[in-house]
Amino acid sequence: MHEMSLSQQIVATAVEAAESRDGRVAGICVEVGALSATNVESLSFWLEETLRSRGLEGAELQVQQPPARMRCECGAEYEAEDMFAGCPECGGFSRETLSGKDVRVKWVEVEDDGKGED
Amino acid sequence: MAKEKIDVEESARKRNVEAADRNREMFRRAGVTVLNLIGSPGCGKTSILEYTARECEGRFAVVVGDVKTALDAERIEASGIIAAPLETGGTCHLTAEMVRGAAQELDLDEIDYLFIENVGNLVCPSTFDLGEDEKVAVVSLPEGDDKVRKYPSLFSRAGMTFINKMDLLDAFPDYDVGRIKSDLRGLRSDMRIFQTSAKTGQGMGRWFEYLRGGG
Numbered sequence: 001m002h003e004m005s006l007s008q009q010i011v012a013t014a015v016e017a018a019e020s021r022d023g024r025v026a027g028i029c030v031e032v033g034a035l036s037a038t039n040v041e042s043l044s045f046w047l048e049e050t051l052r053s054r055g056l057e058g059a060e061l062q063v064q065q066p067p068a069r070m071r072c073e074c075g076a077e078y079e080a081e082d083m084f085a086g087c088p089e090c091g092g093f094s095r096e097t098l099s100g101k102d103v104r105v106k107w108v109e110v111e112d113d114g115k116g117e118d
Numbered sequence: 119m120a121k122e123k124i125d126v127e128e129s130a131r132k133r134n135v136e137a138a139d140r141n142r143e144m145f146r147r148a149g150v151t152v153l154n155l156i157g158s159p160g161c162g163k164t165s166i167l168e169y170t171a172r173e174c175e176g177r178f179a180v181v182v183g184d185v186k187t188a189l190d191a192e193r194i195e196a197s198g199i200i201a202a203p204l205e206t207g208g209t210c211h212l213t214a215e216m217v218r219g220a221a222q223e224l225d226l227d228e229i230d231y232l233f234i235e236n237v238g239n240l241v242c243p244s245t246f247d248l249g250e251d252e253k254v255a256v257v258s259l260p261e262g263d264d265k266v267r268k269y270p271s272l273f274s275r276a277g278m279t280f281i282n283k284m285d286l287l288d289a290f291p292d293y294d295v296g297r298i299k300s301d302l303r304g305l306r307s308d309m310r311i312f313q314t315s316a317k318t319g320q321g322m323g324r325w326f327e328y329l330r331g332g333g
Contacts, residue, residue, distance in 0.1 A: 002211060002242040010130045017124050026121055030130070037245045037271035083270040083305050094307045097274075101245075103130040111121045 003039055007046035010105055011054060017108040025051070027060035027109030033100040034068040034081050043103075060109070068100020134246055137214035141221070141249025148226035152234065154248050156272055157256030158265075159238030162282040164190045165316035166256065166325075167233055171197040173319065174326040177229045181220045183212040183237045190235065200224060211242035214249055231329060240265065244272035252276070258283040263294045266301035273302060278310040280325075285315035 010030055018025045028047070032038050040063055051059050067079040072087035073094040080100070086093050129135060145152050155163045167180055171194065179200040182191040191203035202220040204212065217234060226232070234250060236243040244253070255276040257265050260283065266273045273279065279302055281295065295313065302309045310328070314321035 006130045083274045105126045105128050
């Protein structure tokens with residue numbers, strides 16, 4: 001259920017970016033980390049609902065799901081889809097997560113909001 | 119104006135992360151160590167804190183999150199430590215801002231440990247940083263020994279795990295303590311594991327040693 005609060009934050013960030021250019025949100029690209037404990041289907045549903053509630057229906061949604069990046073204590077860096085993937089070099093589980101835990105707004109597409117002077 | 123793409127590169131959790139950093143600074147200044155307890159409803163989070171309050175010397179306080187009621191806060195307070203209730207009103211996890219509000223009700227200079235009892239849930243609370251020093255996972259025997267595999271998000275972020283209700287081992291002979299421990303160590307080789315019963319006190323001594331040792 002935390003997808004709802006994530007989507008509100010994402011749309012707020014997008015609206016802020018659009019308003020800084022005196023425009024409206026035409027598209028949002030979101031990156032959902034493989035280890036972010038986020039259900040993409042639920043997030044997409046809530047993003048659409050949140051956009052609709054703010055009069056932004058029709059804005060294009062892109063959701064990217066890159067694998068996580070890990071660095072093993074043996075020095076190897078590797079990609080992982082979940083936390084159960086050990087190091088492909090040494091099989092170890094003592095590793096640092098470099099990326100994949102976060103949900104990020106990558107970019108926002110902005111169009112004229114129709115309120116301009118021209 | 120034509121369509122324009124703006125690079126944002128901003129975390130959707132930014133607001134909570136910023137609030138968590140403010141909490142961390144507030145706790146650091148007061149010299150308080152903060153532990154965020156996360157586990158299913160009924161796994162024994164409140165019982166562990168009650169037993170700790172009764173049997174372990176220390177300056178503790180608890181922030182108790184529940185969707186509805188202050189029942190757990192009342193239980194904990196009856197066992198002798200200060201408890202600030204936090205009713206989330208439907209939200210399935212605590213956020214850093216909620217914790218800040220509750221923690222400000224406490225005299226942080228008078229305590230060494232603040233326990234945050236999160237909403238009973240193995241999923242959502244795991245991704246919300248509250249400004250704690252460590253997340254503490256709690257599982258119990260009746261839940262089954264597969265929880266680590268099913269909810270890796272929590273266990274990969276927790277530095278300690280309680281395997282609670284060990285007094286029920288005879289009633290749950292299929293529970294494989296070895297399996298859950300190796301799953302935990304597979305996610306985090308440095309995982310600190312406490313095998314406890316908050317009812318009989320079994321294994322609680324090691325937890326108290328940890329608290330007395332200051333980590």
